[in-house]
Amino acid sequence: METFEKVKWKQFILPVVIGLVIWFIAPVRPAGISLDAWHMLAIFIATIAACITQPMAIAGVTLIGFTMTVCLGLAPIADVMKDGKLVQKGALSAFSNSSAWLIVMAFMISRGIIKTGLGRRIALYFIKWFGKKSLGLGYAIGAIDLITSPATPSNGARAGGIVYPLINSLANTFDSHPNDDSRKKMGAYLVFTEFQTNIITSSMFMTACAPNLIAVSLAGKAGINLNWMGWLAASVVPAVICLVIVPYLVYKLFPPQIKETPNAKEWANEHLQEMGKMTAPEKVMAIIFAATLVLWMLSSSIKLDATTVAFISLTLLLLFGILTPKDVLKETGAWNLLIWLSILVFMAGKLTQFGFIAWLSKEIEISVKGMNWLLVLVILALILFYTHYLFASATAHNTAMYLPLLIVAVSAGAPKVLAAQFLAMFSAIMGSTTHYSSPASSVLSASGYVNQKEWWNLSFIFGLLYILVYGVIGLLWMKLIGMW
Structure with missing residues (x-):
């Protein structure tokens, strides 16, 4: 019925x-x-x-x-046309928004990585190489997220579809289960490590999470162009610093009860043996994935739009039979x-x-008139970061606040590209705040390995770290590369 x-x-x-x-x-x-x-x-x-x-x-x-x-x-x-001329769109x-289509195409590439088993194979190798100790497993989790993030614009899909299934299997291997005390043996540590490293990788690549592309689109509304390679150039130093520090810091602040993990390597080897040799579809997927990343990096210099690159990649995936039209249609x-x-x-x-954004920006500009543009930019970034406690969607948050804050920063004298990029990175790291802050946090917090109190307390500490690294070292790095 x-x-x-x-x-x-x-x-x-x-x-x-x-x-x-x-x-x-x-x-x-x-x-x-x-x-x-x-x-x-x-x-x-x-x-x-x-x-x-x-x-x-x-x-x-x-x-x-x-x-x-x-x-x-x-x-x-x-x-609306008049006398053969466009009067109003x-x-x-x-x-026809190209940024939205770029994300859609990146979703399809991600589907190919998952479907062929390439993502799982990469993950298992990292666990095999770094899995002798719990700390090594933490870095392996971060590396898995890093490798898959450039072509996975949903941090929730990355965390939930690629990394968490491995975490859950690993935790069970060490008799660590959600919603009871055994979670602290291993599962809680791995889940929270994945959450934090997922935040970092989301800030590192323009195509690593949807709010990044919203920032790119809205910056375009203000006449500011952010490209894939420029984003990476600006974010790479603070992101790499955090990727080095964060797994160790999680290990110290939220340590697993099991320190040595000799079974992890055996577990990974067993699963790799089950998978067998790398299949032809995996090899083709790896080549297309690598070529896509290279073309994204070179897109601005070779005058090839990043969205066009993504369409080319999807076309190749269809032609080689990695994906079918049905796969594309089912990617809801x-x-x-x-x-x-x-x-x-x-x-x-x-x-x-x-004219509303111009009016609002003018009003905020009046309130910060006379302040140094650098101070204004930092204040605006902090406003963007901490107001995320009020939002359950980074998309809604960015859509509502990014453009007005960007226009204020530029009006205060901040270099346009610097302001757009700095606020965009903060709109990625603001996902570190709560258990409902992003699709990734929702997926991972629902696992039952980390309780809400632990999530909020630890996230507040890591939020301060990100603000310090991105707000100080990030700005200094962007000055060094000539962004201001």
Whole structure:
């Protein structure tokens, strides 16, 4: 018997109330904000609120916001032409966002890595090489995440689909199980190490998590271009420092009860033997993966767009039979992301078009007038980082706050690319705050190996470390490479 799909109607109440209140107080809106800008703000904030309360999947929520934008006359559905010239872009142009398509294509590449078994083989080799001691296992977990992160734009998929299954199997090998005291033997340590290293790798590569691509898109709205290689050049030093320090720090602050792990190497060897020799699909996948990374690195110098590179890679995966059209269509996470990311960036663009972002940035700029631009940039980064406690979605958070903060930083005198890149990296490391801060944290915290108190207390400490490394060493490194 068919039934209606479940919708959490109560979760709609707060977003709808917020939207209506903002909409109907338009007569008393601040001077300098147009009526269209104010109405767009009402829909945008209501949509962001619904992304947080989650009455349904985020794609559904954003589609409702998109429909309201069109039906209330704030954007035409199709392009408006006059005398053969484009007068106004239609709302459907939202789905031509190249950053969103880049993430979708990267999802497909990630699917190939998982499907062929290449990701699992890489992981098992790292465990074999570094798994003699618990500390070595921690570094192995970090290395697995690092290797797979450039082509896995969902840190939740990376943590949940590639790394956590290995962690869970390893923990069981040492008789360490979730939700009881045995979790502290090994599982808790490995899970929390993966969470923290996942945060670092998410900040290191432009294509390592979805909020990074939102930052790239929004920076583009401000006329600032962030590219794949430029991102890596800026982030590599603070990220590598953290990748070296963090597994050791987790080992000291949250140590496993088992220190020696001779069984890990045997366990990895057994599973590698079960997998057998590297298959032809794995070899082809490895070549395409490596070629994709190289082309992303060279994209700005060879004038080949990163999204085009990703499309080429997917085409090769299809031609060589690594993926099938059915695989592509079944990658629902990618198509879901294409919908909501495109819509949220479109809405932010409308706020810019209607002048709201310029007005807001001007108001904040007045409040920090006279302050040194470097101090302003650091303050804005800290605001972005710590307000993440209020958000269950880095996507919603970045969409709401990144662009206004970026414009303020530039208005205060900060070099454009430096400001965009610095805030973008902070929008990645802010995922270290809570157990609901990112898809990766949600996946890992739900495992039952680390309790909420441990998660929050330790995350606060590691957050301070990231702020110090990225905020001090990161800025000094970016000065050394000529970004300011």
